[in-house]
Amino acid sequence: MVKLRIHKNVIRLSLFLGIISWIGLVTTDIFIQFAQSHNVPSGFKSEFTYIFLTLFLVSVAVYYRFITGQAERINFIDLLWRVFATGLFATIISLAIYLFYELLGQGSLASKSLLRSFFFHIRLGLFAAFILSTFMVWKQLILYQKTKRLILLWQIFEYSLLASIIFVFFPGRGDWATLAIILIPLLLLGLILSINLKWIAYLDFRQKWKSISIMLAIAIFIIFYIQQLLYQITVLEDSERLRGFILNPFIIATTGFVLIYSIFSLLVIIFNLPTSSVFEQKLEEIINFQRLSQSSQSEYNTSQIYNILLESAAKAVIADAGWIEVTHNGNPRLLTKSITQDQVDNFKKRLQANTDQPEIIDPLHRPRLQRQDFEQRQRRYRLLSLPEYRSVLWVPLVVKNTIVGNLVLVKEVSDGFNKEMISIITTFASQASISVENFQLMNETLVNERYQEELKIANRVHRSLLPDKPIANDAFDISAFSESADQVGGDYYDQYQIDDHKFIIIIGDVSGKGTSAAFNMSQMKGVFHSLAQLDLPPDKFLAYANSALGRCMEKTSFITASFFVVNTQTRTLSFARAGHTPTLYYSDKTKQACYLETKGLGLGIIRNDKFDQYIEVSEKHYQRGDIILLYTDGITEATNEENEEFGYDRLKEVITNNANESSGVLQKKLIEELYKFCNHRPLYDDYTALIMKFT
Amino acid sequence: MVDVRTDFEGDSCLITISGEVDASSSIYLDEALEKAMNSDIVRILVNCNHLNYISSAGLGVFMSYIQELEAKGKRMVLYRMSDRVYKVFEILGLHQLLTIVKTEEQAKKESNEL
Numbered sequence: 167m168v169k170l171r172i173h174k175n176v177i178r179l180s181l182f183l184g185i186i187s188w189i190g191l192v193t194t195d196i197f198i199q200f201a202q203s204h205n206v207p208s209g210f211k212s213e214f215t216y217i218f219l220t221l222f223l224v225s226v227a228v229y230y231r232f233i234t235g236q237a238e239r240i241n242f243i244d245l246l247w248r249v250f251a252t253g254l255f256a257t258i259i260s261l262a263i264y265l266f267y268e269l270l271g272q273g274s275l276a277s278k279s280l281l282r283s284f285f286f287h288i289r290l291g292l293f294a295a296f297i298l299s300t301f302m303v304w305k306q307l308i309l310y311q312k313t314k315r316l317i318l319l320w321q322i323f324e325y326s327l328l329a330s331i332i333f334v335f336f337p338g339r340g341d342w343a344t345l346a347i348i349l350i351p352l353l354l355l356g357l358i359l360s361i362n363l364k365w366i367a368y369l370d371f372r373q374k375w376k377s378i379s380i381m382l383a384i385a386i387f388i389i390f391y392i393q394q395l396l397y398q399i400t401v402l403e404d405s406e407r408l409r410g411f412i413l414n415p416f417i418i419a420t421t422g423f424v425l426i427y428s429i430f431s432l433l434v435i436i437f438n439l440p441t442s443s444v445f446e447q448k449l450e451e452i453i454n455f456q457r458l459s460q461s462s463q464s465e466y467n468t469s470q471i472y473n474i475l476l477e478s479a480a481k482a483v484i485a486d487a488g489w490i491e492v493t494h495n496g497n498p499r500l501l502t503k504s505i506t507q508d509q510v511d512n513f514k515k516r517l518q519a520n521t522d523q524p525e526i527i528d529p530l531h532r533p534r535l536q537r538q539d540f541e542q543r544q545r546r547y548r549l550l551s552l553p554e555y556r557s558v559l560w561v562p563l564v565v566k567n568t569i570v571g572n573l574v575l576v577k578e579v580s581d582g583f584n585k586e587m588i589s590i591i592t593t594f595a596s597q598a599s600i601s602v603e604n605f606q607l608m609n610e611t612l613v614n615e616r617y618q619e620e621l622k623i624a625n626r627v628h629r630s631l632l633p634d635k636p637i638a639n640d641a642f643d644i645s646a647f648s649e650s651a652d653q654v655g656g657d658y659y660d661q662y663q664i665d666d667h668k669f670i671i672i673i674g675d676v677s678g679k680g681t682s683a684a685f686n687m688s689q690m691k692g693v694f695h696s697l698a699q700l701d702l703p704p705d706k707f708l709a710y711a712n713s714a715l716g717r718c719m720e721k722t723s724f725i726t727a728s729f730f731v732v733n734t735q736t737r738t739l740s741f742a743r744a745g746h747t748p749t750l751y752y753s754d755k756t757k758q759a760c761y762l763e764t765k766g767l768g769l770g771i772i773r774n775d776k777f778d779q780y781i782e783v784s785e786k787h788y789q790r791g792d793i794i795l796l797y798t799d800g801i802t803e804a805t806n807e808e809n810e811e812f813g814y815d816r817l818k819e820v821i822t823n824n825a826n827e828s829s830g831v832l833q834k835k836l837i838e839e840l841y842k843f844c845n846h847r848p849l850y851d852d853y854t855a856l857i858m859k860f861t
Numbered sequence: 862m863v864d865v866r867t868d869f870e871g872d873s874c875l876i877t878i879s880g881e882v883d884a885s886s887s888i889y890l891d892e893a894l895e896k897a898m899n900s901d902i903v904r905i906l907v908n909c910n911h912l913n914y915i916s917s918a919g920l921g922v923f924m925s926y927i928q929e930l931e932a933k934g935k936r937m938v939l940y941r942m943s944d945r946v947y948k949v950f951e952i953l954g955l956h957q958l959l960t961i962v963k964t965e966e967q968a969k970k971e972s973n974e975l
Binding site: 747 | 887891918921924925927953958
């Protein structure tokens, strides 16, 4: 902001100074002239006028230096227009003065030399403004895409020019030889700088034509002015004095440089006209290539990508027509340009018949690829020929190593596709393929992310199916934990209080794991809670469960379960095992643990009324300090690196060694031992344990 | 991984299972059993000598054919099973529903007792 304000103030100050110094210049000069013609001392030395002139030129230079925008931000044509407008204005005024004299002819007013001087100063001021504004614009054009060296060179040029202003104060100012010594190096430097015409390359065809006319006009304005000013200082009577203003190295060198650069630009633009279409095309190819490579990231879908490909490819090689044929998700699709679908079908038929044609054409890899690799050949392009279209370029589109379609471009002329065209088309095709591939990958990622999200929800629901806290009771304490190998699993445990003294406990394991197991597990929960309220003995309970689950599980699925009824009044356990891993029972009295290996059969294995004969109910009295451990096979079958199972003995050992602890501590010890055994590797199966200790 | 080979020898079908049958590989076992079930053969002998491990999914495959065997009047005998694998069948209770014997001779003898 501060910088901007300083900027504005400099512009205002220089404008003000410029006007003041110009008025100063005119008044002192006319005063001197008046005094001379009346032969009275004016009191002014001619140095005064030079001081005003210098101040004026510097102010104008500063003014235009700050007012001219940078070419990087402003359009070249806008810059040129501005110069043109200034030049036009200055020329019209000058022309008006010229016409004024022409109309007056040899009238008395025309001979008034004071008026002549006044007009001379108007012309000089306008010329200076025009030349300096042009100079500043040329500076922007030269410094377009600048290098450090170029900036240095320009600064030397600009400051030397500025320094040359003081030449007017030296006595040798009227001396042509001295003038030449200063002018020649300045003009040479200007000549060297004038070869910086990079901006021209960035003009398109229309802009080039505009630039040519503007440049021509500018050159004409300058030449007209030079001619007018020279006439005034050579032909007219008071030329000696006026010459001092014009023959100043700053003005001459600046004018010379501005004219040289205009002519250079003019010629270069003219010679660049024929190649501008090629440059434009290359630029467009780059832009299209960028569109293709970015298309996978934005809202484009595959058919839009193919559309861009067809459009850009046809444009890049100036094809007469073209089409893309792709199979997307099993559906064939056809995109055409300047050709109908029927015509395409017609061509395809004939192209197929034509494929015996010698396939010459791979100027890039011809020597290496022979007939050995069919796949490789399929991926390459082919050039074919038809009567209507004598050049046909066929490029396959390969996505994820399979050909999904092809791009065909046709031209009426023969040999219409050269090496560069083929290479740009194959590049386009492969870039489009990459974009399509990326697009598909991105979609897959999105779908996967959604599945992950769904699984997270499933995991939450699954967690909620297991009891969140164990039953609190004076007669026993319970701890339980369950971990799934996947987000959801098939392990199940639950508890239910029938009355003040009667509790039921169940552990279950659904065959298989993951989602399907989790569904069956939730059915198991439903069955458990329905039957639990009926206060059934274990065998009846399991028989009903078998019958219910047998009806709704798939053929290969089954559930194993252990079912316990705990009566805290009689201190008895009544239990049955439906194919589940045998429960570990620790007796405090004997300090021994054993597995309760009763007869049993998994739920859902036989789906008829013969189930009861495979189930037996056992009863057991428990003592204070006794422990029962219900668990799933994920624990006993957990393996270490040597593929050794955790097994029944280790499990028994963990319980026996920590039998004095509470169920909570026992659980912690069990998990610790299990993880130590597996060496903290990820789980392969779901595992669950429920520890109950009697008090 | 598992390798399941099916050989038809005369009037019996010999299925040899090698390796581990888990959730993903149990479909090979299922395919072999289904092939045997859909053939005219009535005797199915399953050699479990090289069966190192069977998961609940694998057990589910055997289980799913129990009632179909009975309905079609076919006989399936599993033999030379390791103690560890037998224990898995035993815990689930499948040993009560399937015929599991020690040797090949026994298996052949059992399969004849229709």
